[in-house]
Amino acid sequence: MSKALLKIAGSFSSDDIDKITKGFEKLLGRQIDFEIVEDSSLIGGFAAYINGKVYDSTVALQLKNIRRGFLKD
Helix, strand or coil, X not given: CEEXXXXXXXXXXXXXXXXXXXXXXXXXXXXXXXEEXXXXXXXXXXXXXXXXXXXXXXXXXXXXXXHHHHHHC
16 A cells, blocks of 8 residues: 555545545555545645645646747746
């Protein structure tokens, strides 16, 4: 079983956490044991830190990418 960190924006239900966990277990082919931490700076979504790799699905990252896109032009 892999220890991992799941940062979430606001309160996620236990069903939401379970769906995220099962998704990563399917993706990685092993059991994941998440430590859950709430982080309001993420604005929305979550970021998973597993074995030194970051899986970022946060609103903060999406906004940052949009901003980069505007600044390129």
